[in-house]
Amino acid sequence: MRVLLFGEYSNLHATLATGLRELGHQVLVVSDGTRWRNYERDITLMRLGTSAMSGIGYIVKLLSILPRLRDFDIVQLINPDFVWMKSQRAEKVYRYLRRHNRKMLIGAFGIDWYWVDAGLNRKQFRYGDFYIGNHQRTDEPQVKAFVNEWVDTPKGDYCRLVMTDCDGIPACLYEYIRCYGEYFPDKTRFIPLPIKTEHDEPVHPFHPEKDPIRFFIGIDTRRSHFKGTDIMLQALQDIERKYPGRCSIVKAEHIPYDDYQAMMDGCDCILDQLYSYTPAMNALQAMSKGLVCIGGGEPENYDIIGENELRPIVNVEPTYESVFHELEQLILHPDRIPELKRQSIAYVKRHHDHLKVARMYEDYYRSVLAR
Numbered sequence: 001m002r003v004l005l006f007g008e009y010s011n012l013h014a015t016l017a018t019g020l021r022e023l024g025h026q027v028l029v030v031s032d033g034t035r036w037r038n039y040e041r042d043i044t045l046m047r048l049g050t051s052a053m054s055g056i057g058y059i060v061k062l063l064s065i066l067p068r069l070r071d072f073d074i075v076q077l078i079n080p081d082f083v084w085m086k087s088q089r090a091e092k093v094y095r096y097l098r099r100h101n102r103k104m105l106i107g108a109f110g111i112d113w114y115w116v117d118a119g120l121n122r123k124q125f126r127y128g129d130f131y132i133g134n135h136q137r138t139d140e141p142q143v144k145a146f147v148n149e150w151v152d153t154p155k156g157d158y159c160r161l162v163m164t165d166c167d168g169i170p171a172c173l174y175e176y177i178r179c180y181g182e183y184f185p186d187k188t189r190f191i192p193l194p195i196k197t198e199h200d201e202p203v204h205p206f207h208p209e210k211d212p213i214r215f216f217i218g219i220d221t222r223r224s225h226f227k228g229t230d231i232m233l234q235a236l237q238d239i240e241r242k243y244p245g246r247c248s249i250v251k252a253e254h255i256p257y258d259d260y261q262a263m264m265d266g267c268d269c270i271l272d273q274l275y276s277y278t279p280a281m282n283a284l285q286a287m288s289k290g291l292v293c294i295g296g297g298e299p300e301n302y303d304i305i306g307e308n309e310l311r312p313i314v315n316v317e318p319t320y321e322s323v324f325h326e327l328e329q330l331i332l333h334p335d336r337i338p339e340l341k342r343q344s345i346a347y348v349k350r351h352h353d354h355l356k357v358a359r360m361y362e363d364y365y366r367s368v369l370a371r
Contacts, residue, residue: 001365002026004069004101007078008033009109010281011257012172014040015194019358030065031078038256043068047084058084062093070100074365076170077106080113080159087158094162103368106163108171108180108188113150113159118179120147125175127318128275129226142226168368170361173278174304189364190304194357195284197349202290202341203265208334212247215327216267216291218260218282219253228274228318232294235323236271243331261285268337269294269330275318277301284352287312287344292337294326305351312343 003020005013008031017027032046033039043065047058062083069075075097083090098104108114111129119130129146130137137143150156163169169188171177177190204214215236217229224230233251240247252263264270270286272279276296283293297313314330316322330337 001073001362001369002071003028003365004072004075004097005029005031005078006069006075006097007031007082008039008041009078009107010034011037011039011285012107012109012193012281013076013078015196015354016358016361018196019194019354020361022355023358023362025362028069028072030069032084036254036256037260038258045083055085059089066093066096069097072101073103073369075101075104077104077166079110080106080162081155082106087155091158091161098165103167103365104165105168105170105365105368106166108169108176111146111150112163113156114163114183115176115179116146116150118182120151122179122182124178124182125277128175128277132275132318140226142223167371168364170364173276173280174298174300175277177304178300187368191360191364192305192352192357193281193284194354195281195288195348195352197288197345197353199289199345202345204267204290206268206334206337206341208337211268211334212245213269213330213334213337214248214250214267215269215271215294216250216252216264216286217271219251221253229271231318231320232271232274232323235320235327238324239327239331242328246331264291265289267291268341269314271295271323274316274323279313283313284348288348288352290341290345292330292340292344294323294330307347307351310343310347310350312340312347314340 003025005017013029017029020027029041030043030045031041033041045061048054083093118124119128123131130143169180169184170191171180171188172193180188217233219229236249240249250263250267252260264286269292270283272283272295277298278296278301279293283295287293294314297315314326316326
């Protein structure tokens with residue numbers, strides 16, 4: 001098959017492309033590399049700023065590559081919001097790709113009208129981006145921004161149009177299949193996130209009797225409060241003060257992907273995604289190296305992938321108290337960590353190996369093409 005993967009979130013498309021190529025498919029990845037993260041891609045399409053001139057430059061670049069984006073069997077967009085332009089223009093790009101390729105898929109991988117509607121109006125989860133229990137996160141600026149962006153706007157109308165029109169919707173997390181499966185049950189399929197599984201043993205071995213626990217946390221200052229990183233970091237800093245010498249903190253802030261991974265390699269645990277039921281790309285990549293994930297590991301996560309044995313994730317509720325408690329338990333019982341490290345690697349190999357996931361996509365693509 002000839003496959004076009006357009007756009008990028010957290011190295012998802014770049015990793016999937018590697019697996020599909022190993023299976024013998026021709027794959028082209030077009031993205032901005034998620035800007036400063038600089039993920040791999042074949043064609044760079046990046047908007048440099050918000051000025052009118054940068055917008056013109058972006059459109060010129062897009063028009064220059066569009067003739068190369070034809071005659072693919074599958075075009076998979078990372079999100080309805082896959083190009084840096086207003087919805088009226090984005091729809092024209094979508095229509096062009098629709099007209100000149102066989103099948104169009106749009107990933108359920110991030111924020112759009114359906115995710116906002118499900119979070120605000122359907123209240124499908126015990127906690128998440130928009131609600132924590134019965135408390136709506138109306139004080140969260142990022143929530144307000146998403147509502148203003150998608151609800152009762154041309155962008156929201158455009159999103160509903162293309163999601164209804166497309167041929168398939170791959171969903172990468174429990175939360176997404178729960179959301180989009182209600183709107184589009186016939187064309188939504190859960191497929192786990194792809195991870196390159198390159199390690200059989202932890203990159204950074206841990207010896208409970210003598211080693212301090214090294215905790216890794218990535219900081220995106222623009223979304224820290226929205227993702228709960230602020231709470232996780234505060235709990236972590238308080239643990240470090242309470243147990244001096246028994247742990248250390250490694251913080252990564254706005255650095256390229258390769259540097260970020262190198263910093264992660266020297267750590268034992270990662271804190272990630274307080275308001276999630278599931279580990280996403282960042283946590284799974286860390287787990288593949290033998291880091292213990294402290295974050296989203298709810299029962300729904302294990303159920304959807306059929307995992308009845310391994311429990312590598314230290315699940316936390318979305319509160320400071322829960323995070324502090326689980327961190328303290330690791331400090332007080334460091335003998336747990338080697339087994340959690342082992343299970344983390346086994347879990348990612350079993351469910352997220354990029355070649356296994358690529359085969360799932362291959363099967364899904366063939367079913368879409370057969371319709």
